[in-house]
Amino acid sequence: MAWKKIASLADIPEYEGLKVDVDGHGIALFHVEGEVYAIDDMCSHAEAHLSQGFLEDCVIECPLHQACFDIRTGKVLSAPATEDVNAYEARIDGDDVLIDI
Amino acid sequence: MSSTIASEEKDRTWPELGACRVPAWVYSDPDLFKRELETFHYGPTWSFIGLECEVAEPKSFRRTFVGTRSVLITRDAEGEIHVVENRCAHRGSPLCWEQHGKAEDLTCPYHQWTYDFAGNLQGVPFMRGAPRPNPGMPRDFKKSENGLRKLRTHIHNGTVWATYSDETPPFEEYVGPEILKLITRVFNGRELRLLGYSRQMIPCNWKLYFENSRDPYHATLLHSFFTTFGIYRADAKFMVSPQPNGHEFIYSVLDPTLREKRSEVTDEMKTLKDQFTLHDMDVVSPVDEFEDGLISSLQVFPSIFVQQHGNVLALRHILPKETGKTELGWIYFGYADDDEEMQSRRLKQGNLVGPAGYVSLEDSEVLAQVQGVATSTPDSIQVVEMGGRDNFEPSETAITENLIRSFYKFYREKMGF
Numbered sequence: 001m002a003w004k005k006i007a008s009l010a011d012i013p014e015y016e017g018l019k020v021d022v023d024g025h026g027i028a029l030f031h032v033e034g035e036v037y038a039i040d041d042m043c044s045h046a047e048a049h050l051s052q053g054f055l056e057d058c059v060i061e062c063p064l065h066q067a068c069f070d071i072r073t074g075k076v077l078s079a080p081a082t083e084d085v086n087a088y089e090a091r092i093d094g095d096d097v098l099i100d101i
Numbered sequence: 102m103s104s105t106i107a108s109e110e111k112d113r114t115w116p117e118l119g120a121c122r123v124p125a126w127v128y129s130d131p132d133l134f135k136r137e138l139e140t141f142h143y144g145p146t147w148s149f150i151g152l153e154c155e156v157a158e159p160k161s162f163r164r165t166f167v168g169t170r171s172v173l174i175t176r177d178a179e180g181e182i183h184v185v186e187n188r189c190a191h192r193g194s195p196l197c198w199e200q201h202g203k204a205e206d207l208t209c210p211y212h213q214w215t216y217d218f219a220g221n222l223q224g225v226p227f228m229r230g231a232p233r234p235n236p237g238m239p240r241d242f243k244k245s246e247n248g249l250r251k252l253r254t255h256i257h258n259g260t261v262w263a264t265y266s267d268e269t270p271p272f273e274e275y276v277g278p279e280i281l282k283l284i285t286r287v288f289n290g291r292e293l294r295l296l297g298y299s300r301q302m303i304p305c306n307w308k309l310y311f312e313n314s315r316d317p318y319h320a321t322l323l324h325s326f327f328t329t330f331g332i333y334r335a336d337a338k339f340m341v342s343p344q345p346n347g348h349e350f351i352y353s354v355l356d357p358t359l360r361e362k363r364s365e366v367t368d369e370m371k372t373l374k375d376q377f378t379l380h381d382m383d384v385v386s387p388v389d390e391f392e393d394g395l396i397s398s399l400q401v402f403p404s405i406f407v408q409q410h411g412n413v414l415a416l417r418h419i420l421p422k423e424t425g426k427t428e429l430g431w432i433y434f435g436y437a438d439d440d441e442e443m444q445s446r447r448l449k450q451g452n453l454v455g456p457a458g459y460v461s462l463e464d465s466e467v468l469a470q471v472q473g474v475a476t477s478t479p480d481s482i483q484v485v486e487m488g489g490r491d492n493f494e495p496s497e498t499a500i501t502e503n504l505i506r507s508f509y510k511f512y513r514e515k516m517g518f
Contacts, residue, residue: 045205045224046208046213046215052231053229054229061229062224063226063227063228063229063231064213064224064226064227065213065215065223065224065225065226066223066224066225066228066244067223067224079206079217079223080205080206080215080217080223080224082205
């Protein structure tokens with residue numbers, strides 16, 4: 001595991017998601033009140049990008065079927081998804097966004 | 102209310118003699134067919150849907166019909182049974198295109214609207230709009246108000262029933278005490294085991310099939326296999342009983358010595374071939390598993406015929422398709438705790454019934470023929486007088502048409518003829 005820079009803070013619109021590719025794996029980044037969170041971009045229910053979802057506080061709602069996940073933990077909060085997505089440790093270093101992967 | 106451009110139903114008058122006459126137009130008039138579906142299948146009746154053991158696992162479904170409407174019987178993740186219309190609340194596409202299966206949820210193939218197994222709408226693609234700032238669905242769109250149409254359901258010892266109407270009385274009251282007793286004789290709480298299905302399309306009106314299975318008069322005449330092997334014979338002891346709400350039951354006392362007996366009945370029956378035998382007589386040698394010596398069948402109007410024929414336990418699901426087209430779904434079952442010998446006996450005796458059954462084969466053939474004649478001569482009138490023109494009482498002989506007369510007494514009342 002190592003910290004890796006994957007984005008610049010300025011690229012993540014506040015209260016919206018940004019999808020980045022890390023070694024071919026899609027990761028969704030969110031910037032909420034000075035903190036950055038990283039989870040798998042692909043919803044665990046159907047093929048949809050969580051980075052394009054609707055963010056409310058720390059809950060991301062999938063754009064396709066409105067399954068909700070906690071962006072802090074990746075835990076599924078509501079149907080139709082039943083499985084969690086992965087969450088990754090993320091931190092801000094100056095203007096850099098790093099995740100532990 | 103919106104106006105309708107449907108043509109008015111023809112002015113029909115029932116023949117003067119009443120329920121002992123059946124005008125052939127009841128089998129061929131498409132306007133009447135539509136009104137029957139509204140009055141009966143979508144009206145205050147309990148339709149048979151399926152057996153709980155057909156959706157044994159959580160998150161499984163099976164497709165069936167109420168009238169001509171496609172419905173789903175589902176079992177949700179918690180194990181609860183639901184009956185919902187197989188019709189997306191969005192644009193009306195069927196959700197399940199497969200006959201049965203397991204899935205994570207019910208997703209419409211057209212726009213991927215997603216429902217849970219109780220029919221609640223869970224997901225609407227791009228509900229919040231995409232790409233933003235497109236508005237998506239209106240802000241006041243509520244998923245909770247756009248679920249699948251749910252039917253009222255009732256479960257009786259592993260059998261699942263549903264109704265469209267809020268007016269339908271409780272199931273026990275709808276079937277009445279006599280039918281309830283006989284249903285419970287077979288569906289007695291023992292866990293059921295699904296043995297299999299067969300399906301056939303019969304080119305006849307649904308009522309012709311319905312009447313055929315409440316007509317013991319034909320049973321010993323058309324079905325020579327019955328009489329040849331002594332399973333069912335006109336000189337056996339019978340109870341043929343019309344019941345309220347269009348239901349009926351028939352039972353006969355199984356007499357192992359019947360096959361060898363001669364009587365005035367057998368002498369009259371040219372179809373009886375008493376020298377015939379089978380390589381495997383198990384097919385016609387039932388054991389008395391209910392310990393009452395009976396062969397019993399019953400109908401719960403408007404959709405199901407429950408049959409215990411020796412050791413064959415079969416349901417005939419009567420599904421109207423068009424005026425002159427009826428699907429018959431056969432469901433064969435036993436009990437989860439049947440031993441191997443009993444299961445083998447049920448399967449062997451299963452050859453008696455079904456689309457190519459030793460006995461049932463003739464029914465679909467003769468009904469297809471009758472339908473053709475009824476359609477070409479709609480003003481002809483059938484005669485249903487056996488056992489007495491105005492006799493609607495239970496009969497201790499099979500040579501009666503009291504159940505058909507009782508059906509048409511009920512039918513005329515409900516349909517306003």
